[in-house]
Amino acid sequence: MSKTAAIIGGGVIGGGWAARFLLNGWDVQVFDPDPQAERKIGEVLANARRSLPGLTDVALPPEGKLTYHASIAEAVAGADWIQESVPERLEIKHATFAEVQAACAPDAVIGSSTSGFKPSELQQGAARPEQIMVAHPFNPVYLLPLIELVTTSADEGLVEKAKEMLTSLGMYPLHLKKEIDAHVADRFLEAVWREALWLVKDGIATTEEIDNAIRYGFGIRWAQMGLFETYRVAGGEAGMKHFMAQFGPALKWPWTKLMDVPDFTDELVDLIAGQSDEQSGAYSIRELERARDNNLVTMMRGLKAENWGAGALLNAQEREMRVGTVHGAVAADLPADALVETAYRTVPLDWTDYNGHMTESRYLQAFADATDRFMAIIGCDAEYISSGGSYFTAETHIRHIDEVHAGALITIRTRVIMGEGKKMHLFHEMYEGERLLATGEHFLLHVSLETRKPTPPAAHIEEALVRFAKGHAALPQAEGVGRAIGAPR
Numbered sequence: 355m356s357k358t359a360a361i362i363g364g365g366v367i368g369g370g371w372a373a374r375f376l377l378n379g380w381d382v383q384v385f386d387p388d389p390q391a392e393r394k395i396g397e398v399l400a401n402a403r404r405s406l407p408g409l410t411d412v413a414l415p416p417e418g419k420l421t422y423h424a425s426i427a428e429a430v431a432g433a434d435w436i437q438e439s440v441p442e443r444l445e446i447k448h449a450t451f452a453e454v455q456a457a458c459a460p461d462a463v464i465g466s467s468t469s470g471f472k473p474s475e476l477q478q479g480a481a482r483p484e485q486i487m488v489a490h491p492f493n494p495v496y497l498l499p500l501i502e503l504v505t506t507s508a509d510e511g512l513v514e515k516a517k518e519m520l521t522s523l524g525m526y527p528l529h530l531k532k533e534i535d536a537h538v539a540d541r542f543l544e545a546v547w548r549e550a551l552w553l554v555k556d557g558i559a560t561t562e563e564i565d566n567a568i569r570y571g572f573g574i575r576w577a578q579m580g581l582f583e584t585y586r587v588a589g590g591e592a593g594m595k596h597f598m599a600q601f602g603p604a605l606k607w608p609w610t611k612l613m614d615v616p617d618f619t620d621e622l623v624d625l626i627a628g629q630s631d632e633q634s635g636a637y638s639i640r641e642l643e644r645a646r647d648n649n650l651v652t653m654m655r656g657l658k659a660e661n662w663g664a665g666a667l668l669n670a671q672e673r674e675m676r677v678g679t680v681h682g683a684v685a686a687d688l689p690a691d692a693l694v695e696t697a698y699r700t701v702p703l704d705w706t707d708y709n710g711h712m713t714e715s716r717y718l719q720a721f722a723d724a725t726d727r728f729m730a731i732i733g734c735d736a737e738y739i740s741s742g743g744s745y746f747t748a749e750t751h752i753r754h755i756d757e758v759h760a761g762a763l764i765t766i767r768t769r770v771i772m773g774e775g776k777k778m779h780l781f782h783e784m785y786e787g788e789r790l791l792a793t794g795e796h797f798l799l800h801v802s803l804e805t806r807k808p809t810p811p812a813a814h815i816e817e818a819l820v821r822f823a824k825g826h827a828a829l830p831q832a833e834g835v836g837r838a839i840g841a842p843r
């Protein structure tokens with residue numbers, strides 16, 4: 355059954371939450387008094403639609419329904435999750451929670467996007483304090499998975515429900531049971547921000563130089579290993595203790611401004627804003643958002659291939675999405691006399707090229723992934739491969755029939771042309787809806803990973819393969835099987 359989220363405050367963060375819920379199949383009900391809210395959320399949604407669905411190699415569920423409402427009471431009616439993202443002022447948040455709780459279900463989660471307030475501060479004067487928790491996201495909320503879930507004096511059952519719902523949205527709930535101002539991540543960000551302000555104020559570095567110091571070095575490192583794991587590696591074979599012995603004393607050196615805060619004067623604001631205009635003023639905010647999202651998608655999909663950090667999270671989400679669908683099925687669940695659906699996915703942003711469409715190498719990737727999926731269906735899965743048997747591709751022929759763009763939903767259907775002994779001959783057809791985009795024909799041999807030589811597969815694999823080969827032989831022939839490039843004479 356579809357779920358409903360209420361978004362109270364649809365600015366930068368509320369808009370991102372709306373997109374995260376909606377693109378994961380939830381219905382979304384928005385309240386925001388700003389007459390521009392619908393347009394602004396539309397812009398965030400457009401960015402989310404081009405970037406989020408391609409993150410995973412399985413398509414997200416169909417989008418939910420988005421509606422706008424004239425009051426908080428209307429927006430929270432029937433909602434399973436209510437996300438407050440109004441301005442960071444405690445009195446506005448308190449007034450909002452009072453209206454929310456007067457109308458919402460008592461077992462709905464009420465999450466606050468607050469960057470700095472503690473749950474106990476948010477809960478002051480509330481009708482049901484235990485229903486309110488901090489669910490602090492990171493911009494862009496539709497792509498970044500971290501949620502700081504801060505829950506003192508909360509209903510434990512509701513907290514567990516909140517964690518499950520966040521996980522199902524592809525997010526990572528970092529559950530903090532001790533509250534502090536600004537939680538963990540913003541404490542950290544504020545320390546970096548403070549040092550950056552000092553460096554600009556003191557004329558040591560410009561905004562661009564500071565950004566370069568981050569993006570060419572430790573920023574990339576942090577994105578995959580964080581702080582402690584990175585420093586453990588930096589300790590060499592002697593590890594963390596050695597690292598700390600070597601660099602710990604630096605804390606006593608006058609390297610940082612420590613807790614001193616620069617005066618937030620008009621002069622400092624103008625200095626930073628001026629340098630930022632010089633650095634990035636040539637681009638509109640929408641252009642910068644798109645560049646950010648392209649880069650995030652590319653990095654996160656790289657981590658996905660490595661099954662690491664935010665990428666491992668995407669893989670876990672994808673495994674869950676496969677459960678109970680044809681994309682998690684094995685041979686015995688599938689009819690032998692129908693083509694096998696081996697992919698149903700969105701073309702990711704990082705698969706496109708200078709011609710503005712899916713680039714040729716990604717057709718091979720899509721077909722190779724479809725072959726991997728077919729191998730798993732017939733029993734040649736990760737466990738079997740680790741026992742020493744697998745398939746190697748000996749020959750491939752791809753036909754590019756029609757173009758396709760980022761964000762398109764594509765399906766691959768697979769036909770077994772021949773399957774006997776060591777040999778497996780597959781023909782994949784790639785579609786967008788009913789439009790044929792490409793075909794991929796592949797000849798594979800079963801090998802021993804020990805000898806690297808062809809060898810017969812295990813009996814259960816051959817049996818499943820032969821079953822599909824026989825069933826598919828009875829289907830009408832596919833156009834294009836066995837084609838070669840015809841040279842005009």
Ligand SMILES: NC(=O)C1=CN([C@@H]2O[C@H](COP(=O)(O)OP(=O)(O)OC[C@H]3O[C@@H](n4cnc5c(N)ncnc54)[C@H](O)[C@@H]3O)[C@@H](O)[C@H]2O)C=CC1
Binds near residue numbers: 364
């Ligand atoms: N911008 C950021 O980088 C992040 C912000 N946050 C937190 O998210 C919350 C919202 O921040 P932003 O989205 O950046 O602000 P924003 O200014 O972009 O959006 C706030 C929205 O709330 C609406 N609003 C004002 N009063 C309202 C009311 N009484 N009821 C319903 N809506 C109302 C405004 O019209 C506006 O659309 C804050 O608590 C902030 O600390 C959290 C993570 C990151």
Ligand SMILES: C[N+](C)(C)CC(=O)CC(=O)[O-]
Binds near residue numbers: 468469491492493543
């Ligand atoms: C600047 N900020 C404190 C509002 C930032 C956040 O809360 C999280 C983020 O997205 O950086």
